[in-house]
Amino acid sequence: xxFHEKSAWACLLGIVLVFVPYFAVVLRFPMAFAxxxxxxxxxxxxxxxxxxxxxxxxxxxxxxxxxxxxxxELDQLIELRAAxxxxxxxxxxxxxxxxxxxxxxxxxxxxxxxxxxANDGNDLPPSKFAIPIFDVLLAVHVLFAGFVIANLVYxxxxxxxxxxxxxx
Amino acid sequence: MDKVTIKNRIRExxxxxxEMTQQALAxxxxxxxxxxxxxxxxxxxxxxxxxxxxxxxxxxxxxxVFEFQGHVSESKKAKP
Numbered sequence: 369x370x371f372h373e374k375s376a377w378a379c380l381l382g383i384v385l386v387f388v389p390y391f392a393v394v395l396r397f398p399m400a401f402a403x404x405x406x407x408x409x410x411x412x413x414x415x416x417x418x419x420x421x422x423x424x425x426x427x428x429x430x431x432x433x434x435x436x437x438x439x440x441e442l443d444q445l446i447e448l449r450a451a452x453x454x455x456x457x458x459x460x461x462x463x464x465x466x467x468x469x470x471x472x473x474x475x476x477x478x479x480x481x482x483x484x485x486a487n488d489g490n491d492l493p494p495s496k497f498a499i500p501i502f503d504v505l506l507a508v509h510v511l512f513a514g515f516v517i518a519n520l521v522y523x524x525x526x527x528x529x530x531x532x533x534x535x536x
Numbered sequence: 537m538d539k540v541t542i543k544n545r546i547r548e549x550x551x552x553x554x555e556m557t558q559q560a561l562a563x564x565x566x567x568x569x570x571x572x573x574x575x576x577x578x579x580x581x582x583x584x585x586x587x588x589x590x591x592x593x594x595x596x597x598x599x600x601v602f603e604f605q606g607h608v609s610e611s612k613k614a615k616p
Contacts, residue, residue, distance in 0.1 A: 370568050370569065370570040371568075372568070373570070437568060438566070440566065440567035440568050440571050441567070441571075441582070441583050441586060442567070442568070442570070442571040442574060442580055443568065443571075530570070532579075533570065533573070533574045533577075533579050533580065534570070534573070
């Protein structure tokens with residue numbers, strides 16, 4: 369297994385191990401992200417540094433040259449293909465999110481006015497509406513999850529491409 | 537268009553050139569060993585530049601190393 373494939377595996381595993389538990393928590397409890405996000409970023413950075421240090425120690429070519437092997441034309445082709453696929457996924461996620469937000473935000477806000485008027489007898493002007501911070505944060509977490517999924521697809525495509533070259 | 541196949545004799549020429557290893561060939565043309573493996577298995581067709589560099593290492597003309605075996609259907613043939 370070459371350095372660039374190992375690197376893609378490390379990124380893939382790092383994202384799965386770190387961000388799956390993160391989203392399992394924040395999608396249920398959107399307010400719980402503050403400390404957790406910092407922790408997740410630190411763990412991800414430590415994981416990647418540990419991988420690169422470990423790989424440098426294990427790899428004779430890196431020990432000899434003191435640098436990671438350069439990407440050749442096949443590596444670049446695989447990365448370009450992965451970037452194209454993940455870019456399409458990210459585009460679909462962002463556009464879907466925007467469409468849902470554009471139609472959902474006014475509906476959610478109006479819903480809140482109706483509830484507010486019904487429950488408290490408030491006389492809110494119709495031009496104003498309120499969206500709970502819980503829902504706003506949840507929407508932001510969903511968008512961020514889309515970005516992470518696009519990254520998973522990127523590294524997953526790279527890994528699959530290398531495996532198909534090696535086995536298929 | 538029919539499927540294009542480009543066969544190569546890289547493996548054969550490596551052994552003919554003093555049992556050159558895949559890593560040695562990779563280092564001499566600036567690619568990774570994985571790319572040499574992919575080339576030998578015909579899983580990847582190299583760029584023209586890489587093909588010339590490989591042929592240069594073996595001191596052979598390009599057509600001695602790579603052989604075009606594909607066929608282009610009549611409708612897709614370039615018109616003069």
